[in-house]
Amino acid sequence: MLIQPGKILANIESPEDVKKLNQTQLVELCNDLRQFIVDNVSVYGGHFGASLGVVELTVALHYVFNTPYDQLIWDVGHQAYGHKILTGRRDIFHTNRTYNGLSGFPKISESEYDAFGVGHSTTSISAGLGMAIASKYKNEQDRQHIAVIGDGAMTGGLAFEAMNHAGVSDSNLLIILNDNCMSIDPNVGALKDYLTDITTSHTYNRLKSDVWNVLGKMSKFGKSAQEIASKLESSLKSLILHQSNLFESLNLRYFGPVDGHDIDHLVHVMDDLKKIPGPKILHCITTKGKGYRLAEKDQTKWHAPGKFDKITGVIRKKDIETPQPPKYQNVFGETLLELANQNDKIMGVTPAMPSGSSMNIMMDALPDRSFDVGIAEQHAVTFSAGLATQGLIPFCNIYSTFMQRAYDQVIHDVAIQKLPVVFCLDRAGLVGADGPTHHGAYDIAYMRCIPNIVIASPMNESELRNMMYTAQLSGNGPIAIRYPRGQGVLVNWKTPFEKIEIGKGKKICDGNDVAILSFGHVGNYAVEACAELRESGVRPAHFDLRFAKPLDIQLLHEVFSGYKKIITIEDGCLPGGFGSSIIEFMADNNYSAQVVRLGIPDEIIEHGEIEQLHKDCNYDSESIVSAVIKLLEPEYVQS
Numbered sequence: 001m002l003i004q005p006g007k008i009l010a011n012i013e014s015p016e017d018v019k020k021l022n023q024t025q026l027v028e029l030c031n032d033l034r035q036f037i038v039d040n041v042s043v044y045g046g047h048f049g050a051s052l053g054v055v056e057l058t059v060a061l062h063y064v065f066n067t068p069y070d071q072l073i074w075d076v077g078h079q080a081y082g083h084k085i086l087t088g089r090r091d092i093f094h095t096n097r098t099y100n101g102l103s104g105f106p107k108i109s110e111s112e113y114d115a116f117g118v119g120h121s122t123t124s125i126s127a128g129l130g131m132a133i134a135s136k137y138k139n140e141q142d143r144q145h146i147a148v149i150g151d152g153a154m155t156g157g158l159a160f161e162a163m164n165h166a167g168v169s170d171s172n173l174l175i176i177l178n179d180n181c182m183s184i185d186p187n188v189g190a191l192k193d194y195l196t197d198i199t200t201s202h203t204y205n206r207l208k209s210d211v212w213n214v215l216g217k218m219s220k221f222g223k224s225a226q227e228i229a230s231k232l233e234s235s236l237k238s239l240i241l242h243q244s245n246l247f248e249s250l251n252l253r254y255f256g257p258v259d260g261h262d263i264d265h266l267v268h269v270m271d272d273l274k275k276i277p278g279p280k281i282l283h284c285i286t287t288k289g290k291g292y293r294l295a296e297k298d299q300t301k302w303h304a305p306g307k308f309d310k311i312t313g314v315i316r317k318k319d320i321e322t323p324q325p326p327k328y329q330n331v332f333g334e335t336l337l338e339l340a341n342q343n344d345k346i347m348g349v350t351p352a353m354p355s356g357s358s359m360n361i362m363m364d365a366l367p368d369r370s371f372d373v374g375i376a377e378q379h380a381v382t383f384s385a386g387l388a389t390q391g392l393i394p395f396c397n398i399y400s401t402f403m404q405r406a407y408d409q410v411i412h413d414v415a416i417q418k419l420p421v422v423f424c425l426d427r428a429g430l431v432g433a434d435g436p437t438h439h440g441a442y443d444i445a446y447m448r449c450i451p452n453i454v455i456a457s458p459m460n461e462s463e464l465r466n467m468m469y470t471a472q473l474s475g476n477g478p479i480a481i482r483y484p485r486g487q488g489v490l491v492n493w494k495t496p497f498e499k500i501e502i503g504k505g506k507k508i509c510d511g512n513d514v515a516i517l518s519f520g521h522v523g524n525y526a527v528e529a530c531a532e533l534r535e536s537g538v539r540p541a542h543f544d545l546r547f548a549k550p551l552d553i554q555l556l557h558e559v560f561s562g563y564k565k566i567i568t569i570e571d572g573c574l575p576g577g578f579g580s581s582i583i584e585f586m587a588d589n590n591y592s593a594q595v596v597r598l599g600i601p602d603e604i605i606e607h608g609e610i611e612q613l614h615k616d617c618n619y620d621s622e623s624i625v626s627a628v629i630k631l632l633e634p635e636y637v638q639s
């Protein structure tokens, strides 16, 4: 179903067309754009509230700035739907986040208007500064660089590293702080309080009007930007005597706060800021979900609600009658609370993903023992290390993909000191529609080379519970438990806790000729494949290793002594992954066997349905069946 845009939006093929509109038409364009986003996301799914919140900002930016020559960098990029629709992608927007369709995030290879690829947060100021300094070097003084960053993304340390640099750079960088008081969940921390303070403070309202008075004169009389900038400077300085401003103290000129939904005012302000050289920040106040009442009211639920009925606001659920297994994240959330009630040393740590990880279950019940630390993965890990030095047992839940941010902290702060931090790596493996920026492809490989760490992965919910239970008993160095996005396999998953011996795998079924070695939830594909093969008389053996480190040496000796054809399967990258560890074992122990490794190949995997991606990467159950059959064919052995 192709969704029809409103009258004004129907004529926008590029930002050039936006620039032809008058003020009234700009307001109408905002209405059309908002409606088009509601119409599309309600039918096709995707991120929702964030794009609705920046409709006016998006229109104003494309109206005032000369994109793509001027470079517009979106932080995270989940709010860039309006940007995509205005920049030539309106008619294919219904393919957003689908297989072979548009990416849900800005992507350099998708459009010249996407100045920088994103998905992870807090990169925009650094990237924008790099571009601004490059422009200066190339003598492109007229070129503008605009980083649009949310107050949530601003809690990440990288933003401050970038501002620290920008403040001494004399570069043409405009930071637009899109402040809606929300991350996915309500934003947290002292910075959030500070932003609220400057939004409501009397001094800053005075500052605002002084600044706009000066800017107003500038537009009217056409004075040179430098002259006005220096007036502005002294006006700011006199006010700063009354109250220091965080951004000003980093040498960034601070403007605002302004109403981020007043398109006229935004256009006026941005037009003026364009003429002021140097690094500067415009603080815009917006409402996440603006224009869709329910999304304004429950902003966390409507961050990415899935498909819904746009009239009633009822979120569509799959029509499945039979009881379903829970999501792994909920098993984590409920089990953590259960364990925390039994063991008062347990603490919970999440970098800005309370709902996404289900850590919110513990946060609601035990608020003093669970922490949302903002979008700050590095801090989350080192903070957990600090807790662990004091005899506590932190469960630090970080999506596999976001843990990439905190790699040195895992090695330097946790593993070297052998601290008992329990890392729970959610969304490990391919994640589907979010695509390459979010696939949890690398954690087995990047964790496996770190000494002192245990790497476990459950095949089902009950195993996840037991791994969490075992982890808090051990107190003996770090452990990482990886589990995928989505549902497990057991309807009755709340099994009594049982200790699992660290480094012990298990035999799923006996067989002959071929042995399949799996790690984690994808072992269920191997179970399906074995069942199918048995029907045609082929009997592979299946072992689930449960630990990629330490490996079950005894079990592997048994496998390599008994089988000359081996298939490994993992929901992780092949280079350096679980399969590689099996080949290393084989070489180190002088075994010789034919080993076929199934997993994520050494290439960037795009977005699409998870099942489709598993199939493309050749590790769904059908692919395992084919791999077994091929391995048994003599020609295959020779080739």
Ligand SMILES: Cc1ncc(C[n+]2csc(CCOP(=O)(O)OP(=O)(O)O)c2C)c(N)n1
Binding pocket: 050, 053, 075, 076, 078, 079, 119, 120, 121, 149, 150, 151, 152, 153, 154, 178, 180, 182, 183, 184, 288, 352, 353, 375, 402, 405
């Ligand atoms: C490094 C990293 N950690 C976590 C996330 C998950 N995440 C996606 S959007 C988001 C909230 C962003 O908040 P903000 O920047 O204020 O934008 P808003 O959605 O409020 O417009 C988070 C935590 C991410 N994308 N990147």
